[in-house]
Amino acid sequence: TEKGYSVAVMEMGRRWKAEDFAKNNWNTRRWIWRPGMKLFGYFNMRFFRHVTIICGNAVGGGSITYANTLLVPPEHIWDEGTWADAADWKNEMPQHYAEAERMLGVTDNKIFGPADHMLKKMGEAVGVGHTFKPTRVATFFPPEGEEGGKTYPDPYFNGEGPDRGTCTACGGCMTGCKHNAKNTLDKNYLYFAEKNGAKVYEETKVVDVKPLNGKADGSDGYEVTTECSSSWFNKQRRTWRVRNVIFSASSLGTQEMLFRLKQSGSLPNISDDLGNRVRTNAESILGVRFFGKDVDMSKGVAIGSSIYIDHDTHIEATRYQSG
Template structure:
């Protein structure tokens, strides 16, 4: 306990993803005593699953004894892919680090609060340096040719580009001293293009947060506790917070513990942060949280479709490379990226099925699947086979800047309080994207030409049932001008609880239309740059001053 403040810690951070890792390092540099709680486990490079079939190391399902990196959540309107473990989503994301276009910064939810493009520009630069961004994926192979060709066939060849990625390429498989932070960071190994970035990089080439922000934070004394799930954040009558955790893996004993902290940073990912805020508002632990909580929850207007060949086109080597390498724009608001898994990581292929028009009623969508299977059962069996799926296909990750959203709330189901969703502000959250279908068909056509093997555009089973997939779940505790409009102020402080901050994807106010990791990192860098040095006066305006402007 700090005798001067009476608290166990200066700051407790909930979560160790892109927002939490930035907070950990920058607050340690400013002299704060920091403790990070992470629900997931800590992974060394060799601890990651070799393929996605190693469920205990790949999937996150603690009730089943699985403590891997891949979380899957379901709401009535979307299925969500997220990350778990020390390093959060950086462990299983696709290393893809785009900046959004100007429309993102001009969204009405926040445009009048700051010159966001101008203010964030230096923080994007810092985030790129810290995450080791290579501005253009440096290799060109068959998949990159297929994507370039698909863009040309769609009449948008001028939008094709190689993706910016956070990977140490170096000499393939060769271990070297830290190349990013003057030797202060961990040793690294050059990328071998194995394709398993999203299962967990066993090589040590992927620039996960464990290799940069968190490594540097721990060197400065930050304590990171893995396998601790935060169950309550309660504001204390005299100021500060009590944070209660339990062992994530505790089956016989909950192992509950409570520490006090002067300030708390929520960075548990959009799902975790929203769930915690909803529960604490309902229980009275954080009674002043805005009623706007849950509004403007975004899915990045996303779909996951793709193309699969009936046999392995051996000459193409579709599984060789990093997870995402290229992209193009179908139109002004629709961004398409190729995605791959490495050889043997075929589990996600179980989500794929026939591509069917999403505007049809459910019964007709399902009937279309049945008819296509009955019309050509042998072909559909070959397409649906998981054998060497990652070597036969290209996933198309499609994102939009469309202004659509969901509103999340808690509802009691089967005796437990669970998050649920309804359509929110703007356009309805899409159950399918016609633009994604066009892209998938163009990719399939080019794949067949390049590989000499019949290929077909594919959708997903959730999409058949009107539930899109997203890997980029955002918002719900958004930046706003007042508590009537959102949950946090322009400095990421929770309205009504200014000692509590939200510094993760939950604060993002709009669909960026690109992978959001770089933007979450830049927003976190900006937020933490405004924190005072430990023990110094806080130069930020109070929330009342913000409201009086």
């Protein structure tokens, strides 16, 4: 939109407000996205043979339900595995990380909860206490000495952005921030795109993309077909004619769509290399139980701190809100 383009954003999920989020992760009707079961929330789990992918379906995508923790890879990562044979990422990526951090208001976590203090003790017990550090998070924290939950005019974009609330350390980042403190994409990138004229079509699923006039290189543009993602019968099929198409459904959604379009013949020239060398962030999610009710481990941001127990193993203290 900043270049004067007319932009339409097709989003399979719906638009959410702070007051509409699930109260906790037992509120499945509001939290889980599973249209086949008439669940139209924003948290989606995709199960494959060797991996489970957690993602988001909403205006703002995964940012609505992720843990708003934004880590920059250590430099040595770019020298390892298949990264080393790719582009010069070590010199290319820092500028993009810096811009993303600016837009997302990334800062060091300022609130350590009981789980973070416990992780620090665990690190010290195994001799890696020196690696304990706060996470880098996209969260608007209250000024020092002030309780969270207060509303402020936009603190990030010279007053041009939306009003924001300060973090209350409720632990509810992954069920949707009810206090307007989480810097989700609808409060920055999408907010300004819409302010500049972009149109976001929620509950809209792209089912086909074809080059116009049979020109496989797309030089004449494309025909995009969409359906309502939340309706079983009245699909409200629509056709759009556009000059350019950007596939931005994150790794999983984009690849799924490209595979479908390649196999159907709509975009037959998609590379046969599609799907190779796909990388996950290699997370193992482990539950830890503490007996007794004298300490509330849910307090804090979703992921508040971390330690390294060796060169390859990074452990984070992660929580959902109480309930």
